Amino acid sequence: MVVRLRAEEGAVTIPALMWLVFFIGLMTASVELEMLTVKQTLLDRGVDMTTRILRLGIDDLPDHDTLKRSVCENMGFIGNCMDRLAIEVFPIDTTTWTSTGASEVMCTDSTSAAALSPQLQAGEPNQMMILRACLKIDTMMEVNPLASALTRDAGGQVALVSMTAFVNEPRPGS
Numbered sequence: 001m002v003v004r005l006r007a008e009e010g011a012v013t014i015p016a017l018m019w020l021v022f023f024i025g026l027m028t029a030s031v032e033l034e035m036l037t038v039k040q041t042l043l044d045r046g047v048d049m050t051t052r053i054l055r056l057g058i059d060d061l062p063d064h065d066t067l068k069r070s071v072c073e074n075m076g077f078i079g080n081c082m083d084r085l086a087i088e089v090f091p092i093d094t095t096t097w098t099s100t101g102a103s104e105v106m107c108t109d110s111t112s113a114a115a116l117s118p119q120l121q122a123g124e125p126n127q128m129m130i131l132r133a134c135l136k137i138d139t140m141m142e143v144n145p146l147a148s149a150l151t152r153d154a155g156g157q158v159a160l161v162s163m164t165a166f167v168n169e170p171r172p173g174s
Helices: 011-055 064-075 145-149
Strands: 085-093 128-137 156-168
Touching: 011 064, 011 128, 011 145, 011 156, 064 085
Parallel strands: none
Antiparallel strands: 085 128, 128 156
16 A cells, blocks of 8 residues: 555644534524524513503512412413522612612522512502512523623523612502
8 A cells, every 4th residue: 555645635623623613603603692692582472461560550560479379470481480490679769770679680599499578569659660570591501601601600601781770659548
């Protein structure tokens, strides 16, 4: 068998294999980013649809479970939403732009069985309020570069947070 040292057959194989790994990582990261964006958009829509009634002043602030159920129904296809969603409502002082709400976002933790103590404050008429929702989700793949860069809780889930502001409209007779 004669070995030709100057043969060029297969010379592209090694660089192609090296670049293939990069392109597959790029494709999986883009699919992961797309899914995170879709879920964030669904969460934002669910929060906006739920707070629409509060913004218009049609109804009083419901309890935590009712708010969660409303957001989950308006979101769409996020599985196990009621167990993965936490909602807070608190007023904002417009003179100092401070709040009585916690500085850290309250989220559920898939590994702890500790009950959340949601902060739902009804507020006064003409008072600015913040509704903050946190949804814990699983990523598609742990090995892609984007998913490995995200901050996770002890259960390996990522938090999506949505916030909206509204003003408590005065009701007749108040």
